[in-house]
Amino acid sequence: MLRIPCPYCGPRDHAEFDYGGDATVVWPALDDTTEAWVEALYFRDDPKGPHRELWRHARGCRLWLIVERDTVTHEISAAHPAHPGMADEVTAQSQAETPSA
Amino acid sequence: MTDAATTPPVDLDLRRRDAAAALAAEPNRLVVRGIIDRAAPRRFQWEGRELKGYAGDTLASALIASGVRTVARGFKYHRPRGVMSAGVEEGGAIVAVGEGDRRIANINAATQELYEGLAAFGQNAWPSVSWDAARVNDRLGRFLGAGFYYKTFFSFTPNTPDGTGHWMLFERAIRAAAGMGKASREPDPDQYEAAHAHCDMLVVGSGPAGLEAARVAAEAGLDVILAEQDFELGGRLLAEAAEIDSAAPGDWRDQRLAALRAAGVRIMLRTTVFGLYDGGVAGMMERVAHSPEPHQVRERFWTVRADRIVLATGAIERGLAFGENDRPGVMTAGAAQAYVNRFGVAPGRRAVVATTHDGGLGAAADLAAAGLEVAILDARTGVAREIGDTPSGLGAAVSHLAGAAPLRTLGRARALGDVGDVMFGDGGVAALEIALDTDRGWRVADRIECDMVAVSGGWSPVVNLLSHRGVKPVWDTERLCFLPGETSEPIEVCGAAAGVWEAGACAASGRNAVARLLGRTEEEAPLRRASASPPREMYEVRAPGRKLKSFIDPQHDVTTEDVRQAACEGYVSVEHLKRYTTLGMATDQGKNGNILGLAVMAEALKREIPEVGTTTFRPPYTPVSLGVLAGRSRGKHFKPKRRTPLHAWSLAQGAVMTDAGLWRRSWYFPHAMEGLDDAYIREAAAVRASVGLCDVTSLGKISVQGPDAGEFLNRVYVNGMAKLPVGKARYGVMLRDDGLVFDDGAVWRLGETDYLVTTTTAGAGKVMSWLEELSQTRWPELRVALSSVTDRWAGVAVAGPQARNLLTALVEDVDFEDAAFPFMGVRAGRLKGGEIECWLARLSFSGELAYEIYVESDHAPALMDVLWEGAKALGGVLYGTEALGALRIEKGHVAGPELDGRTTLADLGLGAMGSTKKPYLGAALAQREVLADAGRQRLVGLTPLEEGAQFKAGSILCRVPLGESPSGHGVGWVSSVTYSPALGHWIGLGFIEGGIEKAATRKAEEAIIAADPVRGAETRVRVVSPHFIDPEGARMRPEADPAPGADLSTINVRPSRRSAFGTLWLDGLDNRAADDPNARRVVGRVELDDPEDPVSDAQDAAVWLVEERPRPLWRVEAWPGRRAAVEGLLRELSGGAAPAYGRTEIGEDEIELSRAGPLSWRVLGLGPEGGERLAMMDAEDGAALELSHAEVAVRIGGREAATLLNRFLPLDLRDASFPEGSTAITGFHHTPVTLDRLSGASIPPTYRLWVPRSYAWSLWGLLRESAAQWRG
């Protein structure tokens, strides 16, 4: 059982999440070539160590998250919304909550 | 010298056995010793014999008390076995417990708590453990060594069908003879459940280290869970008589327990922590009830998330390998001590205690104190031989031999009475051959008469749980054991588990473990008690010229010779050793023989133990029942079942239901005596003749809102959606990235920025996830709000030539004229009377003039009442999924069987749909050669060549020369089949290479056969167009409608019943639910009189549940950067503050504004004006959607409300984490739900659980079943 720190819900069991694959894939434009799509869809790295993965908080806030996870130790170092606008919102929120010293 | 040692209590007991008549049945029960409850006798059965023990006994201690020595037979040699331990490492007393459907095999008698009525049976023996016919295997032992089965039976003509057959035959015979214990074949009658908990610190084990760790942590303010696998707290404090911190162990324990309780430690007895997982997650199994009442659970599966973990899991004592060391009467010294001190039973009268270290001497002292005659064999040579010099101050009944060890046990023949290596009698120990250490090694010395041998070869710390975390144990050459390795996780190991043996030092190590976890200063380790002599490293006793059968793993009958043989044959890796000999693969998973096996292996290989390695321990630590893993997810709750709001209505009309994914759907509506075929054929025919009504609520419905919704859908669907006019629908297909068809459905444009997407029933969840993924991860620049509205809208398909006549009579505000409401038109209207709003779309799945009509779910029965009243008058029918399928196959529409994830647009005959004007998802990879090949298997229609012939879905299509039988993999397959009422024969859809074009060029001498080899059928078929009826679509767009033939003007709509009865009743099982108050509300202890005011009514209830009266519910989303604007609107509408993450703010008129995400909110209780404002909110800011009918709110209160919720929800509901006004989204039985903790009703807390409407009945059922535990 992994515990994934959802930036909205807090730490939750991975059973609440669905795995969404490699978050480092750069998707081609819809009108890009077949070759570019083959490359994106079928050719993937299988890194040992730190990795960026997509997880969806399916039984939670439904955010798609980019989770930084070590594939060797399973240690999760960070998780933030995949949607950049949503990520900005979360960052703004956490800054608002941090007491100014 | 302690007082206890100088004046042993005259417990015995054995010398005045006739003291009490009640004890006559228990020849080995001591008089005063032990913490069993002598006032609470427990009757039980052993192999049909009625015996007696006491509360506080284990099955093993009660059997020993009653004089039962042989309790099982060995797995392979069928040698008699007795109790060998007092813990989880038991290798001998493995029995079956329970009768009938409650019989469970392979239960450890040494940990099985005795209870009234327990029935236990020996295993691995026929006809009984005291007389076993297969005992002869012992004589054949030299043929049954390591790897015997592999070598012997796999050598029979391998890789041939015959060889396999031989092996299977032998395997069956071997397994039958080997026993393995027999479990019940009946369904398990008991209930099990899951439970969730969170804590600041989890302490595993309640020996001196665990008790102190828990106490210190709790007194430091931490929320602590203390888990103990035993049914008594104290660990070795219960077994040993030696003082701890100058107090009697019992007193010390009781003081600590009082402190734990005062500090609020959550103590979990009978709870095994069977696994440790990532992130501080512990898997635990709680044994709740031995023979549960119907409302109770038997076991509970706990998932505990702990910020810190202290492992005080103790150590397991090792035996020694010597000849016949498996005989009943041989046990570990610590176990003998536990039987005497904790259970008040004497495992024998004349005990030999064999030890390699000082610890064994304490056991000898305790046995002697209980009145046993004791002879000590101390393997060390340097220790004192004079009894008076022994550190424990042993009494006069003790003799002591240094440099001595057990060599071989001897049994006694029952008939003859002589002592020797015999196979009759009870097989128990009658004497022991002793070896003495000489400068030439062990030499046979003498023979001692005895009836038990208590052995201690040292202790092995229980490092299993840390091993689950991937931490390798480290061999300690001083303490002669594996110690836990280092971990970076917040886990500390203390007490005997860390190699600390003395009780006072264990307690200190527990305190220090907490200090380390909290970053505090450790106290100084107390001086270890001066050891008279260091331990001797020794694992096996052998003497030249003596061939011994020395067991390492008694449960799997693995001997030292097996290990040496494995080494000899080259199985030098410990993992190979395990698999070759099965060492450590029994139910104790190597707790017993692991170290001995390694040691013997190391010796054979002339290496050190750490070089040989240790096996990696994996969860579970002790066996976990399958029942508890399943929990409540079995039978009708195997998965949640979804009900449409027409469920009860349809059942009342005689519907037969079927499963469609998670949904329960109406399959067919039989008239009297009709079967499925008669009914669906009649229904489908009636649709084409007049009109039919079908509940299509389960079709997935997704709301897509936002300024960029059109562009979003345009990218997703192969056909254009951006220019779809408001008020129109379009059939659409979406592809996956790889270019294959994903799902299909209709897209309705309801407004400028408002679309409704329908999906297949099966595809709803997947499509929703996929759209969310695209919107959040790939196209974040598009402002789109996605919400599932499947549960919001109830849908009915109205199909047939009379459809328009029927709807015209029942729907207001809609002009049904062809020009005003053309095919694929979408209109909003109201049901007659004006109260109920509806949406209509002129779509046809059946090929008839047809509409889908949607109302908010509460109104579904009201809608269906009038539709059915009208349809009946018009000669119409209700039809189910079977007729629905028949109609769409006749029309050639693809559905689930065709959209199987392997087909392209072209395969489905939809190639022309793919837009050439715009890019869309999947287009690039759909261009791949292999997908564009015209020779691919493509959709066709199929009819039987022979009149009246039938063929089945799933058949393969073969092209064969006339007169020949089909073979090979064929050239296609049949996906869907139905009897066609319109055509009067069977028809089907399928896929065939090259499609209809190639089939048309078929040679005359060739046949196409639908072959069904599994069910044994072959049918010659003809390949035709898949559009069996009306290929031009004239029936969908009739020139003129038939005359209604009935007056529908008298039909009046009866409005919704929800306000009066509640959704759960409305969607309930059947009409009887109306008379059953429990259908709406259930309480743990008291029944509610006033469902409107459950709180005051159920103040004392353990737990109560009631459906909340529905209030308007809205979901609101803001686009990134527009949060302030949306929050401003929401604050204005609610009159309250904007909620922070996970919080609810209450505004005016009890309007509740809750946060549902960084940019989403839920608004509860908004009036119509507020709703109107939300509906009209600026699309540049965000989107709002009403979901009042999509969810059901259940209010849960009472003292145990949080407990009940945590049986299902993995949320941390502790006050600090989930205070009043909190809200969280989580999963409940795979279903997304929202939990609110209500404000203003604080003690005990009251919660509101929001569940999707279609799941409500299923989840309500789970809550009710679990809540019943508090009944009575």
Ligand SMILES: [Zn+2]
């Ligand atoms: Zn979340």
